[in-house]
Structure formats: structure tokens, C-alpha cells
Amino acid sequence: AQKVTQAQTEISVVEKEDVTLDCVYETRDTTYYLFWYKQPPSGELVFLIRRNSFDEQNEISGRYSWNFQKSTSSFNFTITASQVVDSAVYFCALSPMDSSYKLIFGSGTRLLVRP
Amino acid sequence: DGGITQSPKYLFRKEGQNVTLSCEQNLNHDAMYWYRQDPGQGLRLIYYSQIVNDFQKGDIAEGYSVSREKKESFPLTVTSAQKNPTAFYLCASSPSPSGGHPFYNEQFFGPGTRLTVL
Numbered sequence: 001a002q003k004v005t006q007a008q009t010e011i012s013v014v015e016k017e018d019v020t021l022d023c024v025y026e027t028r029d030t031t032y033y034l035f036w037y038k039q040p041p042s043g044e045l046v047f048l049i050r051r052n053s054f055d056e057q058n059e060i061s062g063r064y065s066w067n068f069q070k071s072t073s074s075f076n077f078t079i080t081a082s083q084v085v086d087s088a089v090y091f092c093a094l095s096p097m098d099s100s101y102k103l104i105f106g107s108g109t110r111l112l113v114r115p
Numbered sequence: 116d117g118g119i120t121q122s123p124k125y126l127f128r129k130e131g132q133n134v135t136l137s138c139e140q141n142l143n144h145d146a147m148y149w150y151r152q153d154p155g156q157g158l159r160l161i162y163y164s165q166i167v168n169d170f171q172k173g174d175i176a177e178g179y180s181v182s183r184e185k186k187e188s189f190p191l192t193v194t195s196a197q198k199n200p201t202a203f204y205l206c207a208s209s210p211s212p213s214g215g216h217p218f219y220n221e222q223f224f225g226p227g228t229r230l231t232v233l
Contacts, residue, residue, distance in 0.1 A: 009155070035221070043203060045158075045224040091157060102173075103148075103207075103222055105157035 002027045004094050006106035013082055014114050021077045021109045023092030029053075034068065034075045035093040035103065045091070051075065082113045118142065119225035121206050126230045128193075128200075136191045136228045138206035145211035147189035148222065151175060152203040161204075164189055165211070193230065204228045 003026040013019045025034065036048040049059065051068050059066045063080045079086055092106045119140045128134045140147065146165050150158040160173030164183040178197025183189055189208075193200045207222040 004157075006157075037224075043205075043227040043229075045205065045207075047221060047223070050221050102160060102163070103158075105159075107155070107157045 002029075002094060002096065002104050004092050004104055004106035006090075006092055006109050008109045009107075010110040010112070012112045012114065015084060016081050018078060018080050019082050019111065019113075021079075021090050021092075021111065023075045023077065023106060025073050025075065025092070025094045027073075027094060027096065029096045031096075033095040035095065036066065036075075036077050037091045037093065039089040039091065039108070041088070048077075048090075079111075082111075084113050084115055087111060087113045119206060119208055119223060121204075121225040121228050123228060124226065126228055128230065128232055130232055131195045133192055133194050134230065136193065136204055136206075136230070138189045138191065138225060139187055140189075140206075140208045140223075140225075141187060142208055142210075142223060143186070144208035144223070145186070146209045147183070148207040148209075149173075149179070149181065149189070149191045150205045150207065152205060152227075158205060161191065200230055201232045202230060204230060 005024045032053045034051045037045045038048055039045050056068050065078045067076045089108045089110045091108045093103045095103050122137045148163040149161040151161055152158050159175050161179050162170055162173050162181040164170035167183055167186050170181050170183050178194055180192045205227045206225040209222045
């Protein structure tokens with residue numbers, strides 16, 4: 001079975017703190033994609049990053065960074081120096097590299113950044 | 116601007132009525148999807164379509180129906196058979212991998228429709 005687990009339901013931090021959102025996935029596929037999406041209060045999902053299973057390099061984009069570890073089936077997301085605008089629900093998702101085109105979502109982590 | 120539009124943003128219906136949610140995209144994407152989101156939960160796949168005139172059931176298709184007569188449009192009908200239809204509905208699209216698109220399987224989402232059954 002394929003599954004994505006985001007164990008942190010809600011996280012609250014004070015502005016400028018660093019915060020890491022955890023994502024653990026399960027799949028028997030050897031090839032797959034992993035994603036992170038942000039859902040602000042408006043509701044629309046915003047794409048943040050896509051990573052394929054062959055590429056375990058960590059990635060940094062401004063204040064955002066991602067740590068992909070195949071050995072522990074984890075794809076964690078860190079926000080450095082958090083800002084109030086980072087407050088949102090963040091979803092991790094898994095997609096097999098087949099013709100189904102499906103995305104399997106975790107239950108999301110609500111991040112609240114307080115001023 | 117290219118993107119996905121969903122209408123209406125808020126929708127109210129009486130119990131027992133069918134209602135259709137609109138989803139239109141001008142991204143020239145082959146694949147389109149409908150997801151349902153309940154409070155505190157992730158997105159669950161209702162239906163998806165990889166090509167015009169073809170669609171497949173997702174994980175929670177019961178009580179829903181779709182059509183895909185045009186590449187740009189993928190309307191979702193919530194029927195009276197859906198036991199608990201109050202939810203937030205999101206439409207998405209993605210390019211087909213056959214075109215060699217570098218963002219294979221990246222789904223782009225619309226702004227969503229919040230359906231409330233009174």
C-alpha cells in the first residue's frame with residue numbers, strides 16, 4: 001500500500017524561529033515522485049517542490065529547504081527564519097511514476113507563525 | 116494568464132438536490148482531477164481523466180459523476196446519493212508525460228469550491 005504520514009497536526013512558532021515539517025512515506029515502487037504543497041487560508045494549493053526518487057540531493061530555495069532520505073523514507077521540509085506569511089497548511093504527497101497520474105496526500109500540517 | 120478556474124467559490128444546496136461544480140483550465144493539460152478535502156484531513160481523489168471522453172474512479176467516487184467532453188473542462192456533479200457532501204472541492208490538472216514535459220505529474224490546482232448542504 002502507498003501512504004503518506006504527516007504526524008504533526010499543528011505546529012506553532014514565533015516569527016524568526018526555524019521549523020521542520022516531517023513527512024514519512026510508504027511505497028513498494030522503486031521509482032516515484034514526492035511533492036510539497038502549501039495551502040494558505042484562501043484554499044488554493046500552491047506547488048513548492050517536486051523530487052524524484054533517484055535524486056537524494058537536498059534542495060534549498062531561499063528560506064525553504066528539503067531533506068530527502070530514502071533510507072528512512074522521509075522527505076522533511078524546513079523553513080528558516082519563519083515569517084507570519086508562512087502560516088498555512090502544508091501537504092506532502094507521493095506519486096508513483098506510472099500512468100495513474102495520482103497524488104497520494106498526507107493529512108497536512110497546520111503551521112501557525114506568531115508575530 | 117494560464118490557470119484553472121472553479122466556480123462558484125461557495126455553493127449551498129438543499130438535501131436531495133444534485134449540484135454541478137465547474138472546472139476549466141487553459142493550460143492545455145491532458146489530465147484533470149477532482150479532490151475532496153474535509154476539515155483537518157488531506158485531499159482524497161474522487162475522479163480523474165487522462166484524456167477527453169475518458170475518466171476513472173478515484174478512491175471515493177460513490178455519489179459523484181463527471182464528464183470530459185472537452186479538454187478544457189471537467190465538471191463534477193455531486194448527486195443526492197452522496198451521503199455527506201459538505202466539503203471543500205479542489206480541481207487540478209497536469210500535463211501528460213507522453214509530451215516529455217519536465218514537470219511530469221506536477222498537478223496545478225484551482226481555487227476550490229466550498230459546498231455546504233443545508
